[in-house]
Amino acid sequence: MSGTLVDENPTDEAPRPEGHVRTKRIVTEVPSAVDRRFNFITMAAGISVLVLLLLVGLFLLIQSSDALGETGIFTFLTRTEWRTDVQPARIGVLGLLTGTVLVALVAIVIAVPFSVFCALAITDYSTAKRRKWMVGVVDLLAAVPSLLFGLWGFLYLSDKIVPISLWLSQNLGFIPLFKTESDASLTGSIFIAGIVVALMVLPIITSVVREVFSQTPPGEKEAALALGGTRWGMIRTVVFPFGKGGIIGGSMLGLGRALGETIAVALLLPQVPQKIGESIHILQNGGATVSGFIANRAGADSFTTSGLLAAGLVLFIITLGTNMIASVVVSKSRSGAGVDI
Amino acid sequence: MTATETPAAQAAATRTPPAPRRRAPRRPREFTTFDVWILLGSLVSAISLNWLIFYRFTVGASFFGFIVGSYLTFLVIFAAVTADRVGRLVATDRVMTVVVVSAAAIVFIPLVLLVGYILVQGLKALRPNFFFNDQAGITPVMPSTSGGGYHAIVGTIEQVGLALIESLPLALAAAVFLNESRSKWRRPVRIFVDAMSGLPSIVAGLFIFAVFILPFAKSGNPLFGYNGFMASLALAITMLPTITRTVEVVLRLVPDGLREASLALGSSRARTVWSVVFPTAKTGMTTAVVLGIARAVGETAPLLFTAFGYDLMNSNPFAGSQESLPLFVYRNIRKPDISAIERGFAGALVLLLIVLVLFAIARFFGRDRSKSKKRASRVSFSGLKSTFTPSRSTASPAKEASPS
Numbered sequence: 001m002s003g004t005l006v007d008e009n010p011t012d013e014a015p016r017p018e019g020h021v022r023t024k025r026i027v028t029e030v031p032s033a034v035d036r037r038f039n040f041i042t043m044a045a046g047i048s049v050l051v052l053l054l055l056v057g058l059f060l061l062i063q064s065s066d067a068l069g070e071t072g073i074f075t076f077l078t079r080t081e082w083r084t085d086v087q088p089a090r091i092g093v094l095g096l097l098t099g100t101v102l103v104a105l106v107a108i109v110i111a112v113p114f115s116v117f118c119a120l121a122i123t124d125y126s127t128a129k130r131r132k133w134m135v136g137v138v139d140l141l142a143a144v145p146s147l148l149f150g151l152w153g154f155l156y157l158s159d160k161i162v163p164i165s166l167w168l169s170q171n172l173g174f175i176p177l178f179k180t181e182s183d184a185s186l187t188g189s190i191f192i193a194g195i196v197v198a199l200m201v202l203p204i205i206t207s208v209v210r211e212v213f214s215q216t217p218p219g220e221k222e223a224a225l226a227l228g229g230t231r232w233g234m235i236r237t238v239v240f241p242f243g244k245g246g247i248i249g250g251s252m253l254g255l256g257r258a259l260g261e262t263i264a265v266a267l268l269l270p271q272v273p274q275k276i277g278e279s280i281h282i283l284q285n286g287g288a289t290v291s292g293f294i295a296n297r298a299g300a301d302s303f304t305t306s307g308l309l310a311a312g313l314v315l316f317i318i319t320l321g322t323n324m325i326a327s328v329v330v331s332k333s334r335s336g337a338g339v340d341i
Numbered sequence: 342m343t344a345t346e347t348p349a350a351q352a353a354a355t356r357t358p359p360a361p362r363r364r365a366p367r368r369p370r371e372f373t374t375f376d377v378w379i380l381l382g383s384l385v386s387a388i389s390l391n392w393l394i395f396y397r398f399t400v401g402a403s404f405f406g407f408i409v410g411s412y413l414t415f416l417v418i419f420a421a422v423t424a425d426r427v428g429r430l431v432a433t434d435r436v437m438t439v440v441v442v443s444a445a446a447i448v449f450i451p452l453v454l455l456v457g458y459i460l461v462q463g464l465k466a467l468r469p470n471f472f473f474n475d476q477a478g479i480t481p482v483m484p485s486t487s488g489g490g491y492h493a494i495v496g497t498i499e500q501v502g503l504a505l506i507e508s509l510p511l512a513l514a515a516a517v518f519l520n521e522s523r524s525k526w527r528r529p530v531r532i533f534v535d536a537m538s539g540l541p542s543i544v545a546g547l548f549i550f551a552v553f554i555l556p557f558a559k560s561g562n563p564l565f566g567y568n569g570f571m572a573s574l575a576l577a578i579t580m581l582p583t584i585t586r587t588v589e590v591v592l593r594l595v596p597d598g599l600r601e602a603s604l605a606l607g608s609s610r611a612r613t614v615w616s617v618v619f620p621t622a623k624t625g626m627t628t629a630v631v632l633g634i635a636r637a638v639g640e641t642a643p644l645l646f647t648a649f650g651y652d653l654m655n656s657n658p659f660a661g662s663q664e665s666l667p668l669f670v671y672r673n674i675r676k677p678d679i680s681a682i683e684r685g686f687a688g689a690l691v692l693l694l695i696v697l698v699l700f701a702i703a704r705f706f707g708r709d710r711s712k713s714k715k716r717a718s719r720v721s722f723s724g725l726k727s728t729f730t731p732s733r734s735t736a737s738p739a740k741e742a743s744p745s
Contacts, residue, residue: 020544026543026603031609031610031681032457032609034609034611034612035609035610035611037611038609038611038614039516039522039524042515042517042518042522043518043522043524043526044516045510045511045514045515045517045518046514046518046519046522046524046526046527046530047526048511048515048583049511049515049530049533049534049537049581049582050526050529050530052537052538052578052581053533053537053540054553055541055548056544056545056548056578059548059551059552060544060547060548060551062551062555063551063555064551076393079540087456090465113444114444114447114448117440117441117445118442118444118445118448120441120444120445121441121442121444122445124443125438125441125442135528136446136531136535136704137448137449137452138448139414139454139700140453140562140697140700141448141452143635143636143696143697143699143700144455144639144693144696145638145639145641145667145692145696146639146640146641146642147639147641147667147670147671147689147692148455148459148639148689149455151459151670151674151685151686151689152454152458152459154674155462155674155682156458157451157454160405163403163404163405163406164403164405164406166403167405167406173693189740193727199451202448207437226471228614229433230430230431230433231437231438232434232437232438233433233434233436235437253539256539257539259541259542260541260542260543260544261541261643261669262541262543262641262642263642263671266642267671267674268390279432288698291541291543292640294547295642295645298645298646298649299649302558308547309547309551310548312543312544312547313491315541315543316541316544319539319540319541319544320539320540322539323535323536323539323540324532324535324536326539327532327535327536328532336569
């Protein structure tokens, strides 16, 4: 269809007439007028997606210049307070970022093992019929809107998690991570938000990992089994090394989603920025995330809005970076990456 | 644990008494009735032990702690007994089988709980009048069954419909670009589409807010204020990558032979796409669109800065703030009065049902047709089994199912 084709077959030993000159036949594609228009339109659509994403960053930057200019970019990134009631307003995104990263990390730590096991159960531990069902259920988990997860987590799951938090803080309180202040409320904690977000990122990690696992060369799997290995031995020596990149990439993709998760976290956390110097208590009430904080302050005055847009810009850059790295890692880890026309 | 270890060496390591037993070949996959009894016995003893510890000897541990403790004890007992009977290697395998299967099963529990909870709570306040009334004249003292979410349903339909009109042409063209062209820009565009599908939806709302609403705030033009049209633009941004990715996967499943046949007959690329590729991929593309709708219907975050929410009926999406189902739920459950929260749950139930129906439709269109002989000429969209999440599998059955 494109490029050059050589009109000659080296294995073809047919006698050629005397004086035959071997020529290269150049095959080129000359697009018709319709095709030129077609190429142009589809190209424009593709590029416009690219441009759209750049525009998002650009416009957020322009409209947030008010707050960023007054606060200074570096101060905005390193200040933990968010106070608009004082003059001049002291706003910064670091306190929000801390919460965002903590929620995402809790979510990833919970979701990744479950996702890997779930993917294994789908690819290596089930019959074809059950596989279909399980993929359907994982997809359904992805289809449930974030709002409903938040609603359920806020009004149902939260009460169920509190005893666990209590138990963790009482028995594992010597670990700084699980420490709580005495008589602190245990609802609305980063831990609970992390669990709910874990449920939301689980489908995406599972599907990436599952796909990488299912591309494991069957010959190597069969060889491992034929050598007398058990199924787990086969998974450990063939499937895991093969799917390592997929697990890492899938986890990062999940991390990107977890960082941007909005409505559920807006409902679950009190959205009070984490103060610096104050030790982090993931089990007790408190914490804020960038996206949840923005969502809770929709319709604020113009300076606050400008600050929110700046926070949105920070979130945009972070999630974009995470997702891009993740998709590069995933696409490199795939054995079929070369087939990817 | 390596493959070089012979079964004999393995057996020698685990059997303490060097009795001259007959060497039996190790069968890792063999699972006898006796093994089932071991499984059950371990489970029962673990539960009993933990019941003693958690409910007799200590206080304060929750039911959850009991479950986790029992599970861990069960694994230990099961591992020990199996290792004693058939050796360490097989024991590891069996324990991991139990871990993998139970981990996968645990994932299903929250889904069931969530759907059940919303169903139970939603049915309390969901009455037929929910579909015919808005929130006019509703005060906090009125029962949750009064009023309704008619205005929210209308808003959702208008916003999602407009979003579909805005995003579908671009998404289809982008998918065609990714799959049918040979441009060197495909790789960056694909990476950006991937990145866009991970874009936090609130950023989409903020973007529309920053471009259209904020600069025109003083002009007083209702088209550039909070309204349904702005919401639809934000939703279109969240839908775009979903539809593009899914359509791209579907287009990839169209056999190359069909394209080549069409081109060989002299038709243009545009004609090939329009008359050969699209009709072949029709059902898969329907699935993609339905999935895009299902994703957009439940989005709340982008609407906060665009549609803003409104308690009364506003059927004009181009002027004035507008309600939608997710916003209705979000705004109501944050109110302090119980009747509002119950009303929010009614909205949540309607939303859940809509999403489930859309999901079922998508599964119906995307189902594997390779078995039905009547439709043998169609491509089987087995690559679409995972419908909601990115998929890049090059499905081989599709290539084999090319019509002759």
